[in-house]
Amino acid sequence: RAKAFATGRIIIEEEDLEEPLWELEMALLESDVEMSVAERILENVRENMLGETRKQVETTGELVESALQDALLDVISVGQFDFQRRIEGAEPPVVIVFTGVNGVGKTTSIAKLSEWLADRGYSSVLANGDTYRAGANEQISEHADRLGRKLISHEQGGDPAAVIYDGVEYAKANDVDIVLGDTAGRLHTSDDLMSQLEKIDRVVDPDLTLFVDEAVAGQDAVQRAKQFNEAAEIDGTILTKADADSSGGAAISIAYVTGKPILFLGTGQEYDDLERFDPEELVDRLVGE
């Protein structure tokens, strides 16, 4: 301590951290980061800072904030990969299945991604594994018509795995690069529907499973991400409706509990409203200026 003092530095102690950590926890909660996730991240920050020294010109608050920024970047950068390169490296047809709870934007994201892929020279076929919801076939078929894509669909009540399987057969027979398989929205509390999802995953054995959730989601994001990942292991997440929400802490919660990257952001209802996710931009929005 004497030595630190002599060099003009101050040792950071427990009580110096309390206030700034509490303020940052509230800030994270206001941004929809799930509470246990926020607490675990801040606990790491606390442990790293304790006993560290600071220059007299710095405040502990500033140091904690910048340590949190680093910690958040660590969480949100987890497993980032180049989506296009991943597709390039897989044996065609590359099969991508979309999962998630009701109404988050799976079907719309499929239409968007099909366009994103077309812009990069890849052909795709849509397969409607939502054989349950009213109007599901009409919805995706209108997207397919507008985009000029082939759609594989069955009657309502049909077997979702069989539809996507047919999509794969079609792609093989017609040299289509990518199969985009939709699934019906389901809540993670429905045992029947979650085991149906496991079955789809087993039968189709997709190259990629993308979990779709919305940026406006709050604390529940952790529960569903965890349980969807357990039922049919995901490779990454698409976070939709980012245009409705300026903070998007759900991204942190989801990346933290799944250990899988956020790949795309949905930023509107048009086909080109799909952006590559940028971890640094999100962290700046969460704790930045």
Next chain:
Amino acid sequence: MVLDDLGSSLRGTLNDLRGKSRIDEDDVGEVVKQIQRALLQADVEVGLVMELSDSIEQRALSEDPPAGTTARDHVLKIVYEELVELVGESTELPLEPQTIMLAGLQGSGKTTTAAKMAWWFSKKGLRPAVIQTDTFRPGAYDQAKQMCERAEVEFYGDPDGDDPVEIAREGMEATEDADVRIVDTAGRHALEEDLIDEIEEIEATVAPDVSLLVLDAAIGQGAKDQAREFERSVGIEGVVITKLDGTAKGGGALTAVNETDSSIAFLGTGETVKDIERFEPSGFISRLLGMGDLKQLSERV
């Protein structure tokens, strides 16, 4: 699960107080902290949580528990009363002719709720009709039509129309014989100015007796700004919380009710037309806090 842990840590704190008849400031502080955690984990807006916990703390310290009441029961009663005060009773919906407009974010459950509510009114002996004004979302017409077939209720929509206001006007005329007209609208959020203008026009055209904001139970802190904007643009008389069959606690509805000075009308608990319930405060509050029947306790105290 994390949420259950919290419910039980709240219970644990309260159990520590069980035997005490007087509580000191530290005890109250500890309980209030646990209540804060529970509310934050239920997605109640941070500012509102702080307001609520402040008044709970003040009351717990200033009011004397009635004779024979433990400190724990006293605090719980205050918590329950404060929350009941905020959410109020279920939105009043008289069983008589009326027009109800549904508004809300993309994918929150408006179309499903329209069919569910129509089913609910038909079971009460009224004749409902659903008017679909969503010309934007692909398949919206077919979705609403099929849901109305399942609910066995009248439906109006125009699969070729592209002007929601025009469809709303025609729909009101075409469903003149119905008692209760439920107007579904396309999804939109607070930042979409064009779409907010559009729903203002629909509102002016159908002149609803009641406008309901349909909210996903999982919505986070954004509920506040969204509710405020819908209140400003069309006026909100009630909130519907959907997807309560999941694990989300629906605290966003509490935020919205506070923001719009309204109440909760219905709860959605599944995807079929029958999965609808009228709101009932005590069950909702128990779910919010992850605790058992607080109403009973509150009445006993």
